[in-house]
Amino acid sequence: MKPTLLLSLLVACTVWAASPAWPESEETKVQRTITDLAEAYMAFPQTRDRQSVMKYFSPDFSFFDDAGPRSRQDIERMLIDLERDLGNGPVVISEEITDIRVHLDNADSWATYWDRVTIARDGNMTDDMALCTAIFHKTLAGWVYQHEHCSSKPSENDQDHEETTNLTWSL
Numbered sequence: 263m264k265p266t267l268l269l270s271l272l273v274a275c276t277v278w279a280a281s282p283a284w285p286e287s288e289e290t291k292v293q294r295t296i297t298d299l300a301e302a303y304m305a306f307p308q309t310r311d312r313q314s315v316m317k318y319f320s321p322d323f324s325f326f327d328d329a330g331p332r333s334r335q336d337i338e339r340m341l342i343d344l345e346r347d348l349g350n351g352p353v354v355i356s357e358e359i360t361d362i363r364v365h366l367d368n369a370d371s372w373a374t375y376w377d378r379v380t381i382a383r384d385g386n387m388t389d390d391m392a393l394c395t396a397i398f399h400k401t402l403a404g405w406v407y408q409h410e411h412c413s414s415k416p417s418e419n420d421q422d423h424e425e426t427t428n429l430t431w432s433l
Contacts, residue, residue, distance in 0.1 A: 288366050289364045292364045292373055292405050293362050293364060295318060296362060296373060296375060298318070299407070302315045303315055304356060306341065306344065307353045307354065307355060310345050312342070315341060316334070316338060317406075318406055319334045319337060319406060320399055320401075320407060320408050321334065322408070323337070323409065323410075324408075324410075326409075326412075327412040327413070327414070350384070352383070353381065353382070353383045354381070355380070356379070357377065359377055359378075360375065360376045361374075361375055362375040363375070369399060369400040370397065370398065370408075371397075371400070372395060372398065373398070374394065375394055376391065376393055376415075377391070377392050377393075378390070378391045379392075390414060393412065395410070395412075396410040396411075
């Protein structure tokens with residue numbers, strides 16, 4: 263083989279191997295939105311960059327969990343409060359997202375997943391696990407949260423929650 267042809271083949275193979283074989287699917291992009299938000303939240307005590315977290319929420323975002331309904335503004339206030347509390351000592355946040363199931367419908371999608379958040383502060387630790395359902399909308403910048411609903415999974419020693427659950431199931 264001629265050296266120029268060999269060199270051309272080598273360059274072509276290198277470029278082909280370095281390029282992604284398939285473009286990222288919309289399902290993968292939604293999954294990445296979920297995990298990227300978790301990463302931004304975990305990094306917040308170090309970065310104190312509210313925008314790195316808030317960019318994942320639509321302007322009319324709503325949220326509902328065991329504590330009740332909240333809005334995008336409530337999330338931002340929570341980050342402001344956390345930033346203020348960081349002056350009192352370190353806060354370590356870990357978040358684990360598992361079992362993500364994404365469903366697509368053009369510019370909208372929804373996903374279910376388990377979300378475990380552990381927060382350590384002042385020698386105390388909270389460890390919460392919740393099953394979440396989130397609705398997303400596709401924008402020019404990517405997928406953003408439109409709404410999220412999370413229901414806590416009770417811990418093994420949560421007697422009050424267990425009694426309430428038994429009562430609810432018997433109705």
